[in-house]
Structures are given as C-alpha cells and as structure tokens.
Amino acid sequence: MKQIVDFIPLLLFFVAYKLEPRTFALADLSFTVGGIFSATAVLVASSLILYTALFAYQRRLEKGQWLTLGACLLFGGLTLALHSETILKWKAPVLNWVFALVFAGSHFIGEKPLIQRMMGHAVQLQSAQWAQLNVAWILFFLVCGFTNLFVAFVYPSIWVDFKVFGSLGLTLLFMAGQAVYLVRHMQPEPEES
Template sequence: MKQLIDFIPLILFFITYKLDPRSLEFAGYAFEFGGIYSATAVLIGSSLVVYGALFIKQRHLEKGQWLTLLACLLFGSLTLLFHSETFLKWKAPVVNWLFAAAFLGSHVIGDKVLIQRMLEHAISLPAQVWKRLNLAWVGFFLFTGTANLVVAFTFHDIWVDFKVFGSLGLTLLFMVAQGIYLSRHMPQEEANATKE
C-alpha cells in the first residue's frame, strides 16, 4: 500500500499532462491547465501533500522518499522558473543514478549492503547472495536512469508515457526476476512458509 501512495503524484502529473490545455479562472486570475507546466505544478503540489501527510502520520520519511521529494521540488521548480521541460526530463535519470550510487556505495560503507538492510527482517540469505542482489539493483537503477534519459531526449512524444508506465513496467519485471532469484537461494523452511 505504501508503494502505491508514492505513485499518486506521478499519476496526477500524467493525468494533468494528458489534458488538452485550457484556461481556467479562479479568484479573478486566469490559469492555464493541462500540458507540461501545469502538470509539473500538480506534481510539486501533490508531492508536498502526499509526503507531508506521510511525514505527519509516520513522523518520518524514508531516505528514498526524501530524495524523491527533493528532486521533485528542485527539478520541478527549475522547470517552472525557466519555462523549460528539460529540467524535468533530467529528474528521473538523476534520481535513478543517485539510488544506484547509494546501493553501490553500500558495498564499501557499513557492514551490510543496502538491500540486505532493507530486506533482512523478512528473509535470511548468505552474504554473497545479498551482495549479488545489491549489484543487480545497481544495474537496474543505472539502466532505468539511462533508459529514461534516452527516451526523454530522443522520443519526445512518448517520454511522459514511458516515465509513468515504462518505468513501472521495468520495475515490476525486475521485481519478478528478483523474486525468482531469491526463491532459489532461500532456506527451504522459509520458502515453504512464504508459499503458505
């Protein structure tokens, strides 16, 4: 459920982007609604609401949520300030590459790799398997960051569709592959317990 909440700003961004631009009046002011710039404003506003509500409820945000929120505020604000979607196109690649750097850095900083710190409460695996899985996440984030960059600057007409659905599809495929990989390395008792 928590992961779905993280997608609310992205879904609202996509819906607003797909609307035909129209002028709306509110409190005596005219606003353009629909298209990239109002979608960016919706992304910023909805991210503040969603992550603000999560922070109030949980009294904290995870590091990845802080990174996503700060990147949204930075790249979204630059997009609106300079009226250039180029800044927003760089958001997904930069965030993915920062995640890749964090996962890679955990191989030399700390006594456990990042994926182990995230999942060891649920499953137990040999240290070598954790390291391989962590490197797979590094590769995944490098690939998705690069794919987002290539699509954003090469296939302008579909970059928002790819940002929402392509990235989500890649993530789901990777999660399935990760599940298959983990099932081969889980102790037998644990694998049986997860099937029940």
C-alpha cells in the same frame, strides 16, 4: 505497496499532462490546466501533500522518499521557475543514478549492502547472495536512468507515457525477477520436532 504509493504523484502528473490545455481566469490571475507545466505543478503539489501526509501518519519518511521529494521539488521547481521542460526530463535519470550510487556506496560503507539492510529482517541469504542482489539493484537503477534519458530526448513525444507506464512496468518486471531470485535462494526454516 510503498512503491505503488510513491507512483501516485506520477499518475496525477500523467492525468494533468494529458488534459487538453485550457486557460481559466480567477480574479486577476489566469491559470492553464493541461500540458507539461500544469502537470509539473500537480506533480510538485501532490508530492508535497502525499509525503506530508505519510510523514504525519508514520512520523517519518524513508531516505528514498526524502530523496524523491527533494528531487521533485528541485527539478519541478526549476522547471516551473525557468519554464523549461528539459529540466524535468533530467529528474528521473538523475534520481535513478543517485539511487544507484547509494546502493553502490553501501558495498564500501557499513557492514552490509543496502538491500540487506532493507530486507534482512524478512529474508535470510548468504553474504554473497546479498551482494549479488545489491548489484542487481545498482544495474536496475542505472538502466532505468539511461532508458529514461534516452526516451526523453530521442522520443520526446512518448516521454510522459514512458515515464509513467514504462517506469512502472520496468519496476514491476524487476520486482518479479527479484522475487524469483529470492525464492530460489531462500533457506527453508528448520522443522520443529
């Protein structure tokens, strides 16, 4: 459910991007709605609102949520300030690669791989299986990063569609594969006598 909540700003970005660009005047200011730059403003604003609300409700954000918010503010802010959509196109690949590095680093820092720290309270696996699952997450984030980069710069006309639906589809497909893996390797609970 948390992963779906994190997609809300991305879906709002998509809707704003798909709107036919129109300019509205309000007092001495004019605003354009529709297109990449207004969509980026919606992404930044909705991310700030969502993560502020989550922080107020939960009294904390997960590290990945802080990282996502920071990347959104950095890349979105630079995109708007420099009026360059190329900067925004680098957000998803860089963020995915940072996640891959964090998961990879957890093999060397700490006693357990990151995925075990995240899911160990709910699932019992052998150390080797946790390591395999962590490597799967590393590979997933690497593939997502390179795929986003490839689509953004080779097929820019479908980049926003892929960013929303392709990324979501890849994530859901990976999660389904992870579920199959976990079910195969979970140890049955001992029967009570």
